[in-house]
Amino acid sequence: MAEAAKRTWLGRLRQGLSRSADSLSQGITGIFSGRKLDDATLEELEDLLVSADMGVDAARRIVSSIASRRIDGNAAADIRRLLAEDIEAILSPVAIALEIDPARAPFVVLVVGVNGTGKTTTIGKLAHLFISQGLSVSIAAADTFRAAAIDQLKVWGERAGADVFAKDVGADPAGLAFDAWAAAKANKKDVLLIDTAGRLQNKTGLMAELEKIVRVIRKQDSTAPHSVILVLDATTGQNVHSQVELFRQACDVSGLIMTKLDGTARGGVLVAVAERFGLPIHAVGVGEQMGDLRHFDAGAFARALVGAEEPESA
Amino acid sequence: MFDALQERLGAVFGRLTDRGALKESDVAEALREVRVALLEADVSLSVVKDFIARVQEKAVGEEVLRSVTPGQMVIKVVHDHLVEMLGAESVGLNLRANPPVPILIVGLQGSGKTTTAAKIAMRLQERDKKKVYLASLDVYRPAAQEQLRVLGEQAGVPTLPIIAGQMPIDIARRAMQAAKLQGFDIVVLDTAGRLHVDGALMNEVAAIRDAVTPSETLLVADALTGQDAVNVAGEFHKHIGLTGIALTRIDGDGRGGAALSMRAVTGCPIKLLGTGEKLDALEDFHPSRIASRILGMGDIVSLVEKAQETIDADDAARLEKKFLKGQFDLNDMAAQFRQMRRMGGMSGLMALLPGVAKAKKQIAESQLDDRLLRRQEAIIGSMTAKERLDIRVLNGSRRRRIAGGAGVEIQDVNRLLKQYKQISTMMKKVGKLGKKGKGLSPESLRNLIPPQQFPQ
Numbered sequence: 177m178a179e180a181a182k183r184t185w186l187g188r189l190r191q192g193l194s195r196s197a198d199s200l201s202q203g204i205t206g207i208f209s210g211r212k213l214d215d216a217t218l219e220e221l222e223d224l225l226v227s228a229d230m231g232v233d234a235a236r237r238i239v240s241s242i243a244s245r246r247i248d249g250n251a252a253a254d255i256r257r258l259l260a261e262d263i264e265a266i267l268s269p270v271a272i273a274l275e276i277d278p279a280r281a282p283f284v285v286l287v288v289g290v291n292g293t294g295k296t297t298t299i300g301k302l303a304h305l306f307i308s309q310g311l312s313v314s315i316a317a318a319d320t321f322r323a324a325a326i327d328q329l330k331v332w333g334e335r336a337g338a339d340v341f342a343k344d345v346g347a348d349p350a351g352l353a354f355d356a357w358a359a360a361k362a363n364k365k366d367v368l369l370i371d372t373a374g375r376l377q378n379k380t381g382l383m384a385e386l387e388k389i390v391r392v393i394r395k396q397d398s399t400a401p402h403s404v405i406l407v408l409d410a411t412t413g414q415n416v417h418s419q420v421e422l423f424r425q426a427c428d429v430s431g432l433i434m435t436k437l438d439g440t441a442r443g444g445v446l447v448a449v450a451e452r453f454g455l456p457i458h459a460v461g462v463g464e465q466m467g468d469l470r471h472f473d474a475g476a477f478a479r480a481l482v483g484a485e486e487p488e489s490a
Numbered sequence: 491m492f493d494a495l496q497e498r499l500g501a502v503f504g505r506l507t508d509r510g511a512l513k514e515s516d517v518a519e520a521l522r523e524v525r526v527a528l529l530e531a532d533v534s535l536s537v538v539k540d541f542i543a544r545v546q547e548k549a550v551g552e553e554v555l556r557s558v559t560p561g562q563m564v565i566k567v568v569h570d571h572l573v574e575m576l577g578a579e580s581v582g583l584n585l586r587a588n589p590p591v592p593i594l595i596v597g598l599q600g601s602g603k604t605t606t607a608a609k610i611a612m613r614l615q616e617r618d619k620k621k622v623y624l625a626s627l628d629v630y631r632p633a634a635q636e637q638l639r640v641l642g643e644q645a646g647v648p649t650l651p652i653i654a655g656q657m658p659i660d661i662a663r664r665a666m667q668a669a670k671l672q673g674f675d676i677v678v679l680d681t682a683g684r685l686h687v688d689g690a691l692m693n694e695v696a697a698i699r700d701a702v703t704p705s706e707t708l709l710v711a712d713a714l715t716g717q718d719a720v721n722v723a724g725e726f727h728k729h730i731g732l733t734g735i736a737l738t739r740i741d742g743d744g745r746g747g748a749a750l751s752m753r754a755v756t757g758c759p760i761k762l763l764g765t766g767e768k769l770d771a772l773e774d775f776h777p778s779r780i781a782s783r784i785l786g787m788g789d790i791v792s793l794v795e796k797a798q799e800t801i802d803a804d805d806a807a808r809l810e811k812k813f814l815k816g817q818f819d820l821n822d823m824a825a826q827f828r829q830m831r832r833m834g835g836m837s838g839l840m841a842l843l844p845g846v847a848k849a850k851k852q853i854a855e856s857q858l859d860d861r862l863l864r865r866q867e868a869i870i871g872s873m874t875a876k877e878r879l880d881i882r883v884l885n886g887s888r889r890r891r892i893a894g895g896a897g898v899e900i901q902d903v904n905r906l907l908k909q910y911k912q913i914s915t916m917m918k919k920v921g922k923l924g925k926k927g928k929g930l931s932p933e934s935l936r937n938l939i940p941p942q943q944f945p946q
């Protein structure tokens with residue numbers, strides 16, 4: 177079943193890709209057949225990567241490493257395979273699933289990110305995942321700012337079968353997290369997921385609020401939060417760099433999840449981010465339903481990025 | 491990254507500055523950097539290519555104005571073309587239809603539709619004195635209708651009562667019906683977020699459009715959107731026909747290239763900017779502001795333009811002569827303050843200069859603005875003609891009198907006099923620049939702002 181789901185996801189990724197990258201792919205096919213990699217070809221490749229949001233610098237680096245190599249066989253397909261392999265090599269080391277350490281119960285996962293990236297939905301999906309693994313989960317509704325954020329989370333808690341610890345709108349998020357930890361501890365929960373309000377990374381006041389949540393949680397358990405997940409939206413472009421940098425500064429981000437990969441955005445910025453920060457990529461979001469969370473498959477991601485065929489065996 | 495970019499562009503334009511004329515190869519070199527700048531600002535590749543080709547065409551043909559350097563000329567052509575493509579003027583919402591006038595809000599998941607719907611409703615009600623109704627057609631995202639209800643409450647705008655289980659198109663019809671009965675002028679319809687490639691949901695929103703025939707169909711998009719912007723805007727436009735775009739999260743530190751991409755691919759005006767989470771954080775679109783942001787450098791061209799507009803040529807010549815002789819008196823200083831104020835105050839002036847973000851912040855923090863300039867003018871205004879020509883006569887009692895006249899403290903008078911001394915030293919430097927026959931360049935203008943006015 178997981179296999180089928182995976183194929184659907186890949187299928188959808190590639191479908192999206194073929195829609196958005198059609199003209200480019202055709203361009204490359206046209207150029208490669210029976211020719212060597214000239215400057216125009218390399219530029220086409222760079223364009224392909226740039227249009228997948230990889231950013232100019234990273235795209236140039238990757239393409240220039242291809243340029244020095246010999247390509248034989250069916251050039252069009254081979255060049256993409258090569259590109260995909262290079263990208264996979266960058267991403268493989270960071271494709272690390274989120275492991276819950278049961279010895280640390282409640283294992284505290286703080287979820288942060290810019291407004292609307294998919295934090296709350298991802299928490300619903302994570303809760304579902306952990307519960308299906310036999311863990312007990314509690315969710316802290318520390319987004320006390322956005323209208324109806326608490327109601328939204330409560331619906332997800334119900335769907336996933338997780339407790340939701342909530343207070344009134346406007347309550348202090350750090351205090352709420354503190355109390356949610358105590359409740360999770362008392363109820364012997366394995367995992368505590370903390371939802372936070374979306375915030376732009378350049379708002380220092382709001383970033384300080386995150387720092388405070390971390391500080392206060394540490395009063396309960398000096399090893400917590402055990403995981404700090406930054407949720408990124410695949411639709412976002414180069415601003416992801418700033419998001420990772422500044423959220424990391426504020427709250428020691430330990431891993432990333434990229435959402436909305438079911439659209440046509442290809443999230444190439446993750447490659448540049450992996451090179452620059454080396455942060456684990458725990459999972460990707462591919463839809464709005466509870467089951468739409470996938471482990472991060474570096475190879476599949478890389479191939480979807482450049483429009484390469486899936487290997488027969490997979 | 492941002493600063494590196496400025497430097498890179500700065501280096502190319504700097505090289506151009508020293509050359510005589512604007513050659514094809516110079517333009518090409520400069521535009522290579524502009525291309526990178528645009529891509530890093532998230533302008534979609536296809537749009538960048540088109541942009542560069544057109545600017546190349548324009549710039550090479552263009553004659554370099556005598557008073558402007560070739561580098562400035564390229565920037566100006568790039569900037570002007572950017573503004574032109576963004577849509578030179580801001581376009582308001584079209585509400586000319588029989589009431590109730592429907593406004594349909596569409597977009598991807600999490601782009602800011604619900605917040606923007608509430609912001610628009612509040613603005614139309616408060617500023618335009620319209621009777622506005624809000625309705626959420628989002629039956630998919632948990633608590634989405636509740637979210638709009640709460641925002642409506644905050645905005646003081648009534649919302650359509652929620653009926654659980656009703657389908658979006660039925661909610662839309664019910665909203666229009668209720669609005670008609672209750673005499674509302676405008677109905678803002680918030681919809682669920684959807685992917686532009688989700689056929690079923692795109693059909694759904696097309697059906698809603700057909701049912702209500704909105705006079706505005708606004709795409710709400712995140713200003714932080716990357717290369718996908720052309721696909722998103724293109725598909726939404728193709729499926730339902732947009733009339734405008736609202737860009738959210740302009741308060742972020744993104745460069746906003748999506749504005750150009752979306753505008754280029756749809757031809758629709760960008761009508762509104764979301765600048766914060768609060769409901770009053772909604773602004774009209776100003777192309778040149780976004781253009782400067784996308785380009786990633788201060789708008790030197792408009793500085794030059796503004797300077798030309800506001801500095802009377804004769805005045806400048808007279809001043810220059812005085813600087814050269816070291817005869818800068820308080821009358822001249824008052825004139826400078828007036829000029830600065832006309833140029834948008836110091837923060838306005840600084841906003842036009844590249845690389846002064848820090849100083850800008852300090853100015854904002856110290857509230858060194860218009861009011862300060864006016865106060866300085868008032869102090870000088872309270873002096874006698876003789877005092878203005880020679881500050882040496884200003885003893886304690888005269889200073890007290892002046893302070894009283896201007897409604898300030900005596901320390902303010904002292905501070906101004908100290909500034910005057912420092913500025914007149916500065917002026918002599920500008921005077922030397924003037925002697926070389928360059929006239930008042932942006933650089934010399936920057937020198938007009940005494941550094942001690944920036945708190946250290």
Ligand SMILES: Nc1nc2c(ncn2[C@@H]2O[C@H](COP(=O)(O)OP(=O)(O)OP(=O)(O)O)[C@@H](O)[C@H]2O)c(=O)[nH]1
Pocket residue numbers: 289290291292293294295296297298319322325372373374375435436437438439460461462463464468599600631683685
């Ligand atoms: N297509 C798609 N939509 C998603 C995905 N993840 C989340 N969404 C949608 O994106 C929108 C925003 O998701 P939320 O989970 O509310 O995002 P958030 O980060 O908690 O938002 P704020 O709390 O408002 O900052 C919702 O409409 C979700 O259904 C995804 O992987 N794919």
Ligand SMILES: Nc1nc2c(ncn2[C@@H]2O[C@H](COP(=O)(O)OP(=O)(O)O)[C@@H](O)[C@H]2O)c(=O)[nH]1
Pocket residue numbers: 291292322374376597598599600601602603604605606683737738739740741742763764765766767771
């Ligand atoms: N900083 C900032 N946040 C915004 C802006 N517009 C919307 N938001 C936030 O973005 C998130 C998603 O907004 P929402 O209106 O629910 O998006 P929708 O899913 O498209 O309806 C919320 O957290 C909003 O507070 C804006 O202009 N600036």
Ligand SMILES: [Mg+2]
Pocket residue numbers: 295296297319325371372373374
């Ligand atoms: Mg949320």
Ligand SMILES: [Mg+2]
Pocket residue numbers: 603604605628631634680681682683
């Ligand atoms: Mg909404």
